[in-house]
Amino acid sequence: MGWMRNHRKSGGESQSIHTNALGIGIATGAYALSFGAISVASGLSVLQTQSLSLFMFTGASQFAFVGVIGAGGGAVIAVVTALLLGARNSLYALSLGPVLTPKKKEVPFTALLTIDESTAMALRYNASRKASRRAFFATGLSVYVFWNIGTALGSLGASALSDPGVLGLDAAIPAGFLALLWPRLTSGSGSENRKMWTVAVASAVLAMMLIPFLRPGLPVLFSALVAVAASLLWSKASPPSEEN
Amino acid sequence: MWASILIASLGTYVEKLLGYLLPQRILKRESVRRMTGLLPVSLLAALVAVQTFASDQAFLIDARVLGLGVAVVALLLRAPFLVVILVAAASTALVRWLGWMP
Structure with a gap:
């Protein structure tokens, strides 16, 4: 991995990149503890839980997958929900392509590490190709390692418990989704945040109203229609130059 | 269960891979950018609601x-x-x- 070899050369910046990458890794690793625990409480084995962290490696999709399984929604709906949530990674990869310009043989590995955190860091340190590559791979690897360690500790810990409900793990699931949602509602401009809140509330209300009529998991999938409708509506209404 | 884990993992990986292989001009389409930005908001908000209030198909x-x-x-x-x-x-x-x- 060439990006690691000469990371001392550019001093201050590379140090701040590595410190940030480590901090982000530890924070998401702590979060992975709860994923591991929730996954086992949802009925997956320790090995199945670990496979998700090793190969899917995109938190929101993993949480959604085990959430749907745990709620009795079944495998097909779990897969579709995970894929819909993962669609944003395609967009990340599209924006990262010209920044990281990975060689052909680097693409498979670069793709695996393409997640919220590594993308944010690569785009933040975009002064040079070298810096953004360093930020991307340092963050991606750091999160990958800590995410998998956290998953293992969480799933092993939870599998030692008899009834996860006693520990309030069923309440940890919506809290986890809310923690993933929160930055998307609060980090944009005022008008952008208002749009996000509108979509979030409309989707939540629609899903709740559908609970009695559809099998578990489907209300969440139907709520995606709110995002589709809003994006068609707002794309027409707003000028194409607007950032999002 | 293993089959669905495999399919979901492979699928989410292909999504990541696609972004590096698809032509850049897709990014220029406002509706595509909007939709991929709004989908997680929609789904996560719905997941919060359902995981808080649903017990199977009952509101609880x-x-x-x-x-x-x-x-x-x-x-x-x-x-x-x-x-x-x-x-x-x-x-x-x-x-x-x-x-x-x-």
């Missing part, structure tokens, strides 16, 4: 609501992820242990 208010409320307070106080989840789980466990809420 129990101690999870309190846990979610505590999570909101923690987020407003800018608590880190793990703290948000811990206080939500702990407060839910506490009111159950006290027998105040199911």
Whole structure:
């Protein structure tokens, strides 16, 4: 991995990149503890839980997958929900392509590490190709390692418990989704945040109203229609130059 | 279960891979950018609602609501992820242990 070899050369910046990458890794690793625990409480084995962290490696999709399984929604709906949530990674990869310009043989590995955190860091340190590559791979690897360690500790810990409900793990699931949602509602401009809140509330209300009529998991999938409708509506209404 | 784990993992990986292989001009389409930005908001909000209020196909208010409320307070106080989840789980466990809420 060439990006690691000469990371001392550019001093201050590379140090701040590595410190940030480590901090982000530890924070998401702590979060992975709860994923591991929730996954086992949802009925997956320790090995199945670990496979998700090793190969899917995109938190929101993993949480959604085990959430749907745990709620009795079944495998097909779990897969579709995970894929819909993962669609944003395609967009990340599209924006990262010209920044990281990975060689052909680097693409498979670069793709695996393409997640919220590594993308944010690569785009933040975009002064040079070298810096953004360093930020991307340092963050991606750091999160990958800590995410998998956290998953293992969480799933092993939870599998030692008899009834996860006693520990309030069923309440940890919506809290986890809310923690993933929160930055998307609060980090944009005022008008952008208002749009996000509108979509979030409309989707939540629609899903709740559908609970009695559809099998578990489907209300969440139907709520995606709110995002589709809003994006068609707002794309027409707003000028194409607007950032999002 | 293993089959669905495999398919979902492969699928989410292909999504990541596609972004590096597809032509850049897709990014220029406002509706595509909008939709991929809004989909997680929609799905995560719906997941919060359903995981809080659904019990199979019934609408149920129990101690999870309190846990979610505590999570909101923690987020407003800018608590880190793990703290948000811990206080939500702990407060839910506490009111159950006290027998105040199911």
